[in-house]
Amino acid sequence: MTIDWIAQTVREVLHRWEKLGLEGLWSKPRRGEKLRWLEADIVFLEECLEKEPRTYNSVRLA
Template identity: 45%
Template sequence: MPGRLKIRLTESEAQELLKWSNDPKLPERTRKRAEMLRLNAQVWRVNQIASWMNCAQNTVRKIIQIWILKGFPGLEDAPRSGRKRTWREADIEYLENCCDGHSRTYNSEQLSELLKKERKVELTAERIRKILKKRAENGSGRKRVREGIPTPGKKKQRKRT
């Protein structure tokens, strides 16, 4: 049977954990971790905390161990794996301005070359197409409407005499 895990918090640590557990700007997992530590300091046992927080006992033990070793920095999420973005929002807005500001049209290959030349950002033509398409679907991109082409779903009304 493992020994009982119990932490003691100073007054300032207890207040800070209370702030963290009630702060809606923090991720939910960070708030839950802070709450687990507060409950442990209030002499709740690991199995009681696990059933209250609806998680495994090993999760509670792990959070307590991380607190003992690292303190507050251990409560935050670790950086996610994966490649970081090579472009910024301003780069895509630049491309949209180029498309809207010039009288000529660009294909995705030309936009890729333009972005590489002007902004020193390398994106493939395929990636530019996906980003611009996603922006248009979410409503954050500029909508292009050509006159004379009926939109699907709208039928012309017949004149009744």
């Protein structure tokens, strides 16, 4: 599964994560909006970060 995000979107998610922790990774429910993050997405990111402890920037994550 591949999601193509622009770098600005990734930057915004990273800033929310830094500010709010894991809770910042989930989109808040809004009228008509479907949730974007699945549990599998979070698990995938955690596994990637554990395998490669290097620093990631928004361009690499996008």
